[in-house]
Structure formats: structure tokens, C-alpha cells
Amino acid sequence: MPRFLALTDAIAEYVHNGDTVAMEGFTHLIPFTAGHEVIRQGRRNLTLVRMTPDLIYDQLIGMGCARKLIFSWGGNPGVGSLHRLRDAVENGWPQPLELEEHSHAGIATAYAAGAAGLPLAILRGYVGTDLPGVNPNIRFIEDPFTGVRLAAIPSLRPDVSIVHAQRADRAGNVLLEGIVGVQKEAVLAATRAVVTVEEVVDDLRVASSNSVVLPSWTIDAIVEAPGGARPSYAHGYYRRDNAFYTQWDAISREHETFLAWMNENVLRKSSSPSPPIRGRRKG
């Protein structure tokens, strides 16, 4: 049974300096509100894991929260660069950022292996590319049955995974729908899991017995955070703010405009007051 917490308490309790943190969501359901609280609480030396760092990691990196990034595609989709990520890699601002770079197939398989309790992930991957030359965590092994050469990478086991979902019921079961990405695997692979949701409801409204539901006992904390994925989107609730993704290119390009935006829109905003939680239970 997860605890229903206010955002500040959930981040304070479950995200620590130096942790390996995965905030997942493939374009959809990116946990922006939770990420902003991590920035406000000034976490440092995080190893951030995400297939597509997106704007949320650009913001965390630019605000000095990260020492390392494990990722597979670090751009602003359809727009261009993540300028804060680039600045950290190219110029070490605000601090150097160590990279562990993979492909999508590699990271997706590594989360699945983590969820499955395996020490490593194997795939037909990275063949002929220069990635194994710059990432010692990509190696090759021989299949003992056929002799086929396969890529092997360590499974991903984050200290904490944070995801955003459409809703939770009062028992703490969580439903995700639409583009479900790698969130189920990220939650199951992690030591601790925090989930922000659009709403807490009596009835989860599970559309099909094959819907993606995270049972309550796989989650440590649930935070009701309406709009918690904006400017990403929550299928069935609100659309992706493509205009903001485009504007971020200019906002993030220079230190001054970036810091001013973060100050105005993240630092000076107290975490949204926690909405009344109906049916809160003792954890």
C-alpha cells in the first residue's frame, strides 16, 4: 500500500542526493511537476536515467542537479538541441556532466532486465557502431547455445523511479494508458517508486483487462498532481503543448534567459498546495 503524500514530502523522503533517478515517460506523461520539486529541493549529484532526456532533464542539468546522465536520445523532439545538456557537455556549465550513452533498444532492454531481476540485458544491438568504444557498459557476449554474438549491458536498477499516470484509486493502484513507454519497467526495476497522478478516484476505470495497471504494492508513494505532465501531455486529460516545446529553444539558449525562466516558473512557485486527499490511509 503506497502512501498518499504531498509532493514536497514525497520528494523529500524518496529522492536523495547522489541517487540514481529515472523519471520516465516517452514524450507522453513526463513527470514535470515532480522534476520541478526535485529542482526546488536542490538535489545534487544525481545520476539521471531517461531514454529521452527532454526538457525536464535539460532543466535539472541546467540547475546543477546532475553529475551523470544515462540516456539514448538527448534532443528537443522536432525542434532541435537541448541547450542546457549541450552546454554541460560542451562547456561544463554549470558543472561537467558524465555521459553513459546507449541506444533506445539498449535502455529499454536494460529496464526490462532490471524489472525481471536480471543482472544484465542482452540484445542484438550496437553492431558496428562507435558506441561500445565510448561506453564500457556496452560489451559483447557469445550465446552458449548458438555461438551468436550479442550485446550485453548492465540492467538498470534506479534507486528511485518517478512516473506520472492518469489516475490512482484510493487503494493506490495506478492506471497508465496511451503511449505507455517504459514506465512499467522503470517502476518495477527501481528500489523505490513515486507516482504522480492526474486524479485519485474511487473507480480506476480500467478499460480492458489488458490495460497497464501498476498494483498498489509496487509503488511507495502517490502524489495527486493535476497537470503534472505539462508541457508534456496526459492522454485523455490534456494535449502536448507543442508551442512551449518550440519556445524552449529560445528560453534555454542563454544562461540568463534560462535562469530567469526557472526562477519565475519553478523556483518561486511553491509546490502546488496538496489537494485534499479523500480516503487517505495510514501507510
Next chain:
Amino acid sequence: MDYTASEMMMVAAARALKNDDVCLVGIGMPSAACNLARLTHAPNITLIYESGTIGAKPYVLPLSIGDPELCETALTTVSVPEMFAYWLQGGRITVGFLAAAQVDRFGNINTTVIGEYSKPKVRLPGGGGAPEIASSCDQVFVIVSHSPRAFVPKVDFVTSFGFGTGGNHRQRLGLTTMGPSLIVTDLCLMRPHPQTKELLVTSVHPSVTREEIAIRTGWPVQFAGDLAHTDPPTAGELAVLRDLLNRSGQAGGMGPS
């Protein structure tokens, strides 16, 4: 009818796709070309985006690989680990359609860094799905604007393996797929030489000269003996493409460049 070089490129790319293809679609120009094919000569093509959307039929072109438009119009949406394991690695995709920052004479693609990896001049977004798209799809089409900056003798970083150093390099690495069988640019089509695997110009777009292609290619580019001339876009192709880009731009997706 007037048209731009960029429109010629997208039309030529769309024409390469077949009605029975199962295509893994990169974002940007590949997505425009694939949907143009679907809206013209290939209505039954299966378009797959790496966000897990299989059989997507977007009315407007998405800005990102995971826009809601894709999920809402797809036959089914699977998780990302399933997408890469069962659908891509499982060998169920006939064409991977990629964009590139750099392509070299053997079709290797770089989307990782310009300059040295440890001290890059420009840090690019990276590989995403492309490294395994390049190895697991039956064949790969690449769409890229033709410039000496993009067409280099040797890529700074092999993000997605084409033909390596040429010849049978793919076979030596155990790859059984074709690799980059077609490069579409705003000037021409290029295909690998059957033996050496060096990219050759095989078709020149209307009113483009050989000199122009040579100047804008970073190696001494060769032309196929049976060099073809690309047909200009038809009025029908242009109307569909422009309508698609206009409505997409108005909806906040990928618009006219």
C-alpha cells in the same frame, strides 16, 4: 508547376515506399515522406513510430515521435521495450526511414557528435532508435539535404552502421539485413554500388547538374552508368504534400520549412 527542392526530396522519398511495406518512421522529413506515401500511392502501408504506435495514420504530422495524434490513430500501441524487442529486433519491419546529420561514402550515419566524442564541437542528440533500426530493418532509407557538411568522406562517429568500410563489412559483422539501400536528397537519389558499397548517384532530380552534386558532396562522388532522371513531382503529389504540411503547421506539428 513550381516546386521547391525540399518538396522534390520528400516526393522522391515517398515514391520509394510500397503499399505492403512495414515502415519504422523517423521524426521530421521521414515522417512527412512516409505519410505522403500513405496518402498517395501506398494507402495500406503500415507506419510504426518508435513510441510504440503500430499502424499510425496521423491526420497532421507529429512534432515529436510520441504525439497523441499517433496513438489515437494507431491500430495498436505497445510498450517501448516491446516495440524494440518484438517488432524491430524480431525482424518484422521492412523499411527503416531515417534522417541524418552526417552520411559518409559507405552510408554510415552520424547523429551523435561533430568533432571528438570526449570534446565535441557540437553535441548532437544521439542515436535514439537508429542504431538498431539500421541493423534490424530489412533495408534502410535515409533522407538528408545535400551539403558538403552532411556528405562527408568519413563520419566523425558511427551512430548507425551502414556499410562500414565497404565491401562485405556487414556480412563480416553477422548482419543479414541490406542496410542503407537508398539515400534521398534534394538533388538526387543515391544507392550503394553492388560490390564496393560506395554510394553512387543513381538518379538526378530535374534541373540539377552533375557539377552541383559533385560540389555539394564531400568525396569525389561517382555516378551510375545507367544514370536516371527523377520525374518531377506531379500536381497531385504536390497538392497532397502541401495540404499535409499546412494543416500540420497550423496544428502545431511539423509544418512547411
